[in-house]
Amino acid sequence: MGKVYLTGAGPGDTELLTLKAARVIKEADVIIYDRLANPDILQMAKDGCRFVYVGKEDGKHILPQDEINEVIYKMALENDVVVRLKGGDPFVFGRGGEEGLYLRERGIDFEVIPGITSAISVPAYAGIPVTHRGISVGFRVITGHEAPNKEFSQIPWQNFKTDDTIVFLMGLHNLKDIAKKLIEIGKPKDFPVAVISKGTTPKQKVVTGTLEDIYERAKDLETPALIVVGKVVELKEQLEWFEN
Numbered sequence: 418m419g420k421v422y423l424t425g426a427g428p429g430d431t432e433l434l435t436l437k438a439a440r441v442i443k444e445a446d447v448i449i450y451d452r453l454a455n456p457d458i459l460q461m462a463k464d465g466c467r468f469v470y471v472g473k474e475d476g477k478h479i480l481p482q483d484e485i486n487e488v489i490y491k492m493a494l495e496n497d498v499v500v501r502l503k504g505g506d507p508f509v510f511g512r513g514g515e516e517g518l519y520l521r522e523r524g525i526d527f528e529v530i531p532g533i534t535s536a537i538s539v540p541a542y543a544g545i546p547v548t549h550r551g552i553s554v555g556f557r558v559i560t561g562h563e564a565p566n567k568e569f570s571q572i573p574w575q576n577f578k579t580d581d582t583i584v585f586l587m588g589l590h591n592l593k594d595i596a597k598k599l600i601e602i603g604k605p606k607d608f609p610v611a612v613i614s615k616g617t618t619p620k621q622k623v624v625t626g627t628l629e630d631i632y633e634r635a636k637d638l639e640t641p642a643l644i645v646v647g648k649v650v651e652l653k654e655q656l657e658w659f660e661n
């Protein structure tokens with residue numbers, strides 16, 4: 418029986434891969450990867466390494482999660498080094514926890530190799546620090562996947578009245594409703610928002626605006642994209658570096 422490495426690939430820029438991730442990718446007999454993991458990383462693999470694509474296309478899974486779990490398990494029965502490569506960090510909306518539980522139940526050994534999550538690095542490449550002295554004392558990373566107008570929401574919308582930075586992942590298609598909901602709970606209409614598409618890559622696009630106009634401004638952006646809500650967005654003008 419082999420060992421599975423639940424490995425973070427970082428947000429896009431291949432140089433944001435950790436040394437540990439690079440090591441196991443070079444040793445891998447099989448790499449099971451997602452759409453969000455930059456495919457350039459696969460070129461680091463040794464000759465004869467097998468690649469298995471189980472990614473998502475715009476929210477639609479090619480394979481349902483339980484089948485992905487089973488693929489990883491089967492690969493671990495037949496190979497020594499199995500790398501499960503995921504965009505960003507495997508435990509930040511990466512379902513790495515579910516995969517770990519599945520393997521543990523079946524007695525398969527695994528390690529987690531954290532990755533640089535898009536939640537922090539993508540804003541950073543746009544010149545937006547998620548915390549800043551005097552402006553934001555903390556940040557939250559929230560799923561934007563759940564429709565904000567859902568009757569029974571798991572998301573504590575009422576807690577978002579504070580000025581902490583909020584980073585929504587998987588929220589581009591709900592952008593209009595997320596902005597509306599935040600205005601409804603009492604945030605000012607002119608509260609700053611940024612939407613960043615394909616962050617840390619040469620195709621990075623950043624659109625800034627307010628809760629009131631961000632949808633109109635950002636509606637042509639492509640996935641993957643994340644939403645940053647907070648006064649830290651205003652620092653972009655001075656801290657922007659990547660696009661320069």
Ligand code: SAH
Nearest residue numbers: 505506509511534535586587615616642643
């Ligand atoms: N585990 C990943 C997140 C997976 S959820 C991580 O830690 O980064 C997928 C969401 O991540 C996307 O919908 C998008 O909101 C965000 N995302 C990932 N890569 C991104 C990128 N390069 N630019 C902008 N958003 C990105």
